[in-house]
Amino acid sequence: MSSSSSGNVGIVIVSHSSKIAEGAADMVRQMVGNAVPLAWTGGDTDGGLGTNVAGILEAIEAAWSTAGVAILVDLGGAETNSEMAVEMLAEDRRARVVVCNAPVVEGAVIAATESSGGSSLAAVKRSAEEFYA
Amino acid sequence: MHNVNASRAANAFAPLTASAVLVNAVGLHARPSVKLTQCAKGFAAKIEFALAPDGPWTDAKSPVKVMRVKAPQGATLHFRVAGPDGKAALAAVLALVHDGFGEA
Known part of the structure; x- marks a missing residue:
């Protein structure tokens, strides 16, 4: 299926480790395909473990879709920094970005699967969060 | 087996049934589950x-639910x-299973 990616919900992966973020993105690409805008970010600005708001903003930009963007995060700071990044977005974009309460790897694959079928942002978030349901 | 939860739209059509054996080595694990879900999502029908x-029935359009079944080879x-x-939906999902989801 070679559906255009522009209409599908974008997926952003945020981990403290760039290796985890990149690896999770690899899994999404290989398992789900290229029909979904996808970006990842991991590590602090010095290249150590952590997350940074600027990197998350860049990733949101890279995975931007008119259908919105779903962010998958790992621990604490990844979530708070992602929420901070969302708050820094222009108002018209803010409402179209959500942070999912889901495990980062499984959630990313599930969210992308849902998105690849053309589902709405709400459906993508709901599906990813089924892991904790 | 009357499913009272079936959607109104689906009720207007008599359900079609068929079965297929999982031939791929890993069974219905992560990757095949994603493929089945993507295939199912391409149709309006309830699958x-x-x-x-x-x-018990599992919604083939839900990746999480499909993976939870953990169906073996x-x-x-x-x-x-x-x-x-x-x-068409039934033919497509059956073909996917028969082909081992494109895996060995």
């Missing part, structure tokens, strides 16, 4: 499957499909 002919997948494009 469900079960490991027994009388259920050799398991028989019973499909129940209802909707305007039910016939």
Whole structure:
């Protein structure tokens, strides 16, 4: 299926480790395909473990879709920094970005699967969060 | 097996059923689950499957639910499909299972 990616919900992966973020993105690409805008970010600005708001903003930009963007995060700071990044977005974009309460790897694959079928942002978030349901 | 929860739209179409044996080595694990979900999502019909002919039924469009079934190689997948494009949907999911989801 070679559906255009522009209409599908974008997926952003945020981990403290760039290796985890990149690896999770690899899994999404290989398992789900290229029909979904996808970006990842991991590590602090010095290249150590952590997350940074600027990197998350860049990733949101890279995975931007008119259908919105779903962010998958790992621990604490990844979530708070992602929420901070969302708050820094222009108002018209803010409402179209959500942070999912889901495990980062499984959630990313599930969210992308849902998105690849053309589902709405709400459906993508709901599906990813089924892991904790 | 009257499913009172079936959607009104699906009720307008008599459910079609068929089964296929999982031939790929890993069974219905992560990657095949994603493929089945993506295939199912391409149709309007309600698509469900079960490991027994009388259920319990799993929504084939839900990646999480499909993975939770953990169907092994050799398991028989019973499909129940209802909707305007039910016939094509059933043919597509059966073909996917027969082909081992494109895996060995």
